[in-house]
């Protein structure tokens with residue numbers, strides 16, 4: 001049985017459809033279950049939608065406990081809900097930055113707190129953390145989003161090591177750009193009034209990127225298929241980029257980081273004590 005957050009559209013909805021096609025059962029956590037009604041009708045008893053605010057830990061835990069207990073088991077948890085707060089860092093206010101972390105980081109933590117006790121009892125299960133190419137790189141105008149996804153990745157790397165001995169495997173999924181409502185959503189959130197003149201080029205680049213939403217390489221249905229394959233792997237990877245742009249972008253970032261590590265290694269190592277203790 002799967003639990004998928006952010007299920008009303010985009011990758012989440014595609015994943016719910018793919019999991020149902022594979023004959024499995026799903027708890028779909030969403031703010032709006034209306035787009036899922038056709039899937040509910042087509043899969044009697046196999047899709048349960050849960051409308052709850054994932055940022056409210058106190059409400060979420062009992063609701064998820066009920067839903068999981070109702071299905072009798074839990075096999076795969078997918079923290080997929082997320083959005084991007086775009087804009088130059090200096091133009092973002094503190095409340096917006098914290099709200100970004102509430103959804104992309106703390107809500108995922110809330111879901112894990114509710115789900116992990118069930119996986120630990122079973123001594124099995126999969127955790128799929130939907131991060132992003134932005135969980136590995138940075139870009140102008142994306143400081144809030146990249147920070148939230150880096151935080152999710154940091155939690156997940158340590159969590160993976162904690163959970164592996166308990167039989168629970170964790171994979172960080174890093175999609176590249178995909179054709180979903182994601183970019184239209186963040187375009188709508190761009191700071192509208194009086195951009196700082198020094199950052200006009202950042203606004204222009206963000207607007208171009210948002211406008212190219214329909215040209216993104218990533219196909220949500222194919223990404224969903226890859227996630228179903230991933231969940232069946234006996235030895236899943238710690239990280240799985242999705243899309244050729246994610247593979248190239250992460251590869252370039254890691255090569256650059258390694259090159260820089262080597263270039264400054266002498267200065268880095270010069271801070272050691274000169275005498276062994």
Ligand SMILES: NC(=O)c1ccc[n+]([C@@H]2O[C@H](COP(=O)([O-])OP(=O)(O)OC[C@H]3O[C@@H](n4cnc5c(N)ncnc54)[C@H](OP(=O)(O)O)[C@@H]3O)[C@@H](O)[C@H]2O)c1
Pocket residue numbers: 005006007008009010011012029030031032054079080081082083084103130131132133134174175176177178179180181182183185216
């Ligand atoms: N599309 C891309 O280019 C891309 C690239 C890299 C990573 N990603 C990641 O992939 C995941 C899925 O995104 P998507 O592309 O499918 O985008 P999407 O179509 O916008 O769907 C994201 C879902 O997240 C939930 N969500 C959004 N804002 C929320 C909020 N403020 N509070 C609670 N839930 C919220 C919504 O689900 P409900 O309405 O059901 O609550 C929404 O349907 C996200 O984590 C995103 O960061 C996307």
